[in-house]
Amino acid sequence: MRSYKLPSGAGIPAFGIGTWRMGESASVRPRELDAIRYALDLGYPMIDTAEMYGEGEAEEIVGEALAGRARRPFIVSKVYPHNASRSGTIAACERSLRRLRLERIDLYLLHWRGEIPLAETFEAFERLRESGKIADFGVSNFDRDDMEEAAALDDRRIAANQVLYCLSRRGPDFDLLPWMRTRSMPLMAYSPLDQGRLLAKSALRKIAADVGCTPAQLALAWLLAQPGVVAIPKSSSRERVKENFAALDIALSPGILAELDRAFPPPRRKQALDIL
Ligand SMILES: NC(=O)c1ccc[n+]([C@@H]2O[C@H](COP(=O)([O-])OP(=O)(O)OC[C@H]3O[C@@H](n4cnc5c(N)ncnc54)[C@H](OP(=O)(O)O)[C@@H]3O)[C@@H](O)[C@H]2O)c1
Secondary structure (H helix, E strand, O other), rough: OEEEEOOOOOEEEEOOOOOOOOOOOOOHHHHHHHHHHHHHHHHHOOOEEOHHHHHHHHHHHHHHHHHOOOOOOOEEEEEOOOOOOOHHHHHHHHHHHHHHHOOOOEEEEOOOOOOOOOOHHHHHHHHHOOOOOOOEEEOOOOOHHHHHHHHHHHOOEEEEEEEEOOOOEEEHHHHHHHHHOOOOOEEEEEEOHHHHHHHHHHHHHHHHHOOOOOOHHHHHHHHHOOOOOEEOEOOOOHHHHHHHHHHHHHOOOHHHHHHHHHOOOOOOOOOOOOOO
C-alpha cells in the first residue's frame, strides 16, 4: 500500500479506519470493537482516533482492539484545542496513551485551532516527540492561511493536516492541497464519504455502476488516486469495513477520473475550508 514519508522518517499509510462516533453508546460498543478488530484482521494499516471521540471511549476501544496483537497499525490521535497548552497537551497525550495501551502515538494532531497560541502547542508537541511519546505531530482543520502561520513557527516538523475533503467537498483542491503538495505534506481526508451523504448522489451511483464497484468504493478510490491524500473512512459494520478496504484494489482510468471531475467539479476560486 502507498505511504507518505513524514518528518520522523516513518511512512503514513494512504488508508485507515476512522472512529468518530464510536464509544458513545454501550449498546453498540461490542459491534464497534468487532469492526476495528476485523479491520485489523483484513490488514487496515492505520486507525484514526481522538480524545474527543466518545470522550476517550473510542481510544479505549482502539486500545482493546490492539491488545495482544503482534503487529500494530499506525495510530493517529488528536488533542482538544482547549487542552493544547504547554502542559495540557502533554497531560492529554499521556491520557490518550493510557487508553490506547501504547507507549507511542505515531501522529498526534491539534484537532482544530482554539484560543491557545500555536507556539505553545508546538512546543509541547516537540517535547512529546523528544521524549518518544509521539513520533510525528501535525494539525487538523487548518486552511491555507492557518498553515502558513503554522509553517512560520515550524517549517520542518509539521507532518500532516487532516481536513474535510471528498468528491462533494473539493474546496482544498484550490489552494490548500497544492500548498501542502509543494511541501510533501500529506492531507488526511476526513469524512471521505461525507458521512454517507455522498453515496446518495445519482452521478456517483451511475459512474460506480459503470466501473463495477459500489459508490463508497468509487468515492474512496478517487481519493486514493489523488497524490498526497490519505483516506480514513469510518464504519462499525464488518460488511462495510470489507467493502471500503476493497477500494484499494480499484484503479480508475483517466476517462473515469474525467467523468468524476465533470460530475463533481473542482473549485474555480477560493472556498473557505468546510468543517464538520
Ligand atoms: N479531524 C476532524 O475534525 C475530523 C472530523 C470528522 C471526521 N474525522 C475522522 O475521519 C473519520 C471518517 O469521517 P466520518 O466518520 O465523519 O465520515 P465517513 O467516513 O465519511 O462516513 C461514515 C459514515 O458512513 C457510513 N459508511 C461507512 N462505509 C460505508 C459504506 N461502504 N456504505 C455506506 N455507508 C457507509 C458509516 O456507517 P456505519 O458505521 O454504520 O457503517 C458512517 O455513518 C472519522 O471517523 C474520524 O476518525 C476527523
